[in-house]
Amino acid sequence: MAQIIAEVSRTFNEFLLLPNRTRTDCSPATVDLRTPLSRHRVGERAAIELHAPFTSAIMQAVSSPELAIALARNGGLSFLHHNQPIEDQAAAVRQVKHFKAGFVTSDTNVRPEDTLGHLLGVMRRTGHSTAAVTHDGTATGRLLGLVTSRDFHPQRHDLAGSVAGRMTPVADLPHAPADTTLSEANARLWDERLDCLPLLDARGHLQHLVFRSDYSDNKRFPHQLVDPAKRLRVGAGINTHDYRERVPALLEAGVDALCFDSSDGYSDWQAEALAWVKENHPDVPTGGGNVVDGEAFAFLAEAGADFVKVGVGGGSICITRDQKGIGRGQASAVLDVAAARDAFLERTGEYVPICSDGGLVHDYHVALALAMGADFVMMGRYFARFDQAPGAKVPTREGFVKEYWGEGSNRARNWQRYGQGGQEMVFEEGVDGYVPYAGDLNEGLAVTTAKLRTTMVSCGSTTLPVFRSTARLTLVSDQSFEESHANVILRDTPATLA
Numbered sequence: 001m002a003q004i005i006a007e008v009s010r011t012f013n014e015f016l017l018l019p020n021r022t023r024t025d026c027s028p029a030t031v032d033l034r035t036p037l038s039r040h041r042v043g044e045r046a047a048i049e050l051h052a053p054f055t056s057a058i059m060q061a062v063s064s065p066e067l068a069i070a071l072a073r074n075g076g077l078s079f080l081h082h083n084q085p086i087e088d089q090a091a092a093v094r095q096v097k098h099f100k101a102g103f104v105t106s107d108t109n110v111r112p113e114d115t116l117g118h119l120l121g122v123m124r125r126t127g128h129s130t131a132a133v134t135h136d137g138t139a140t141g142r143l144l145g146l147v148t149s150r151d152f153h154p155q156r157h158d159l160a161g162s163v164a165g166r167m168t169p170v171a172d173l174p175h176a177p178a179d180t181t182l183s184e185a186n187a188r189l190w191d192e193r194l195d196c197l198p199l200l201d202a203r204g205h206l207q208h209l210v211f212r213s214d215y216s217d218n219k220r221f222p223h224q225l226v227d228p229a230k231r232l233r234v235g236a237g238i239n240t241h242d243y244r245e246r247v248p249a250l251l252e253a254g255v256d257a258l259c260f261d262s263s264d265g266y267s268d269w270q271a272e273a274l275a276w277v278k279e280n281h282p283d284v285p286t287g288g289g290n291v292v293d294g295e296a297f298a299f300l301a302e303a304g305a306d307f308v309k310v311g312v313g314g315g316s317i318c319i320t321r322d323q324k325g326i327g328r329g330q331a332s333a334v335l336d337v338a339a340a341r342d343a344f345l346e347r348t349g350e351y352v353p354i355c356s357d358g359g360l361v362h363d364y365h366v367a368l369a370l371a372m373g374a375d376f377v378m379m380g381r382y383f384a385r386f387d388q389a390p391g392a393k394v395p396t397r398e399g400f401v402k403e404y405w406g407e408g409s410n411r412a413r414n415w416q417r418y419g420q421g422g423q424e425m426v427f428e429e430g431v432d433g434y435v436p437y438a439g440d441l442n443e444g445l446a447v448t449t450a451k452l453r454t455t456m457v458s459c460g461s462t463t464l465p466v467f468r469s470t471a472r473l474t475l476v477s478d479q480s481f482e483e484s485h486a487n488v489i490l491r492d493t494p495a496t497l498a
């Protein structure tokens with residue numbers, strides 16, 4: 001006979017945190033958000049520690065190289081999606097690994113024989129006022145000069161004239177070798193009062209530009225997640241079908257961590273695939289999932305998963321529960337799996353971190369997920385709202401929105417994620433829609449992080465392990481949920497002081 005689990009399946013909205021005593025040395029500035037990404041023995045450090053407990057979902061609408069760069073600069077990690085050919089995903093990994101903060105690949109490039117009118121059009125398109133003049137008009141051609149918006153004026157100069165006539169030729173241009181470090185480049189920018197320093201290889205081909213205006217920008221990201229060679233870290237999603245070919249290609253491209261991406265990870269296929277990765281590439285942290293209970297967690301942990309993702313049916317674009325009647329409230333799932341993780345630690349001496357994936361709609365849901373035991377969270381909807389996400393920004397009567405679609409939607413057709421018995425999707429498990437546009441990731445994530453820090457301080461903790469081991473949570477009735485919101489008629493405009 002079927003087993004009925006007595007406990008009701010609950011979501012984050014049904015809980016609130018109780019404040020704990022806050023001591024004087026506990027303040028938002030002293031909160032440390034570092035958290036392990038991967039399996040490690042008790043008393044040891046994980047091979048990779050996130051500097052902030054955020055990862056971005058393995059989705060086409062979310063984890064592009066641009067978003068991965070922005071998130072890693074803020075201490076988190078993206079998992080680039082695998083619903084693309086192996087070589088494209090490997091190229092996306094390379095794009096992140098090749099990013100060098102402060103070293104700009106020139107996007108405004110012309111040839112010397114191009115007209116000033118053409119140059120003006122290129123500058124308008126890119127929004128940048130410094131153009132590289134290279135022999136072939138590419139970002140890595142032989143550098144012949146630089147031309148900036150200060151070198152010509154559309155009303156004063158003949159726009160049919162050539163770029164060569166107004167550029168500063170490379171012979172008169174301070175430049176530096178390609179292996180110049182950022183601090184050396186910055187020193188030259190300031191010492192020689194330059195706006196821009198081109199870095200050239202031995203053949204005189206342009207590699208990067210370093211701008212004085214980026215100097216303070218580079219100081220903005222003290223928590224960047226980088227590898228020992230100071231390159232940003234990036235993860236990649238993989239599937240249980242082509243991992244034998246995909247994993248070596250991703251490793252060759254420099255990927256830092258992998259994660260099997262499946263709507264139901266409690267399967268022999270995933271255990272077999274995990275065993276293969278661990279046998280052939282034991283050093284790359286590889287996660288598994290998704291699961292919603294302790295039994296499935298233990299299965300994947302024993303199969304070798306270095307972390308386990310939790311969540312079925314809670315995603316904002318997800319219709320798995322409607323379509324298949326499978327899933328579990330995200331709060332219940334995290335609490336159950338966290339207990340299994342702790343039991344696994346007790347039994348084996350090994351800590352296998354867990355990730356709460358999907359269903360985080362409000363910023364405070366992040367704090368609840370971490371308080372309930374998640375080591376880090378994965379978010380799709382949240383990141384899809386930002387400029388750096390790949391979805392188009394669309395104007396509506398109420399303001400801008402961004403496109404966001406599920407991996408199980410007709411638009412994505414990610415059949416590898418959904419075991420529907422073939423190489424085709426028979427029915428949708430996700431929808432295609434929009435999310436409210438939220439601007440720049442750096443600014444949005446700073447607000448979310450500030451809220452998390454202050455919640456932790458109210459709960460008397462400055463580290464995530466202390467936060468979850470001392471958290472006290474209360475269930476919320478419908479009536480007290482009502483009380484949680486503002487109960488006045490809100491002013492449209494801020495009150496002015498008399």
Ligand code: IMP
Pocket residue numbers: 057058059263290311313314315316317318319320357358359360378379380381382405406407408409429430431
């Ligand atoms: P969100 O943060 O609530 O938007 O949820 C994102 C998560 O939903 C992803 O990390 C996946 O685990 C899951 N997901 C992605 N696409 C689909 C889909 O089409 N159907 C169901 N779940 C999905």
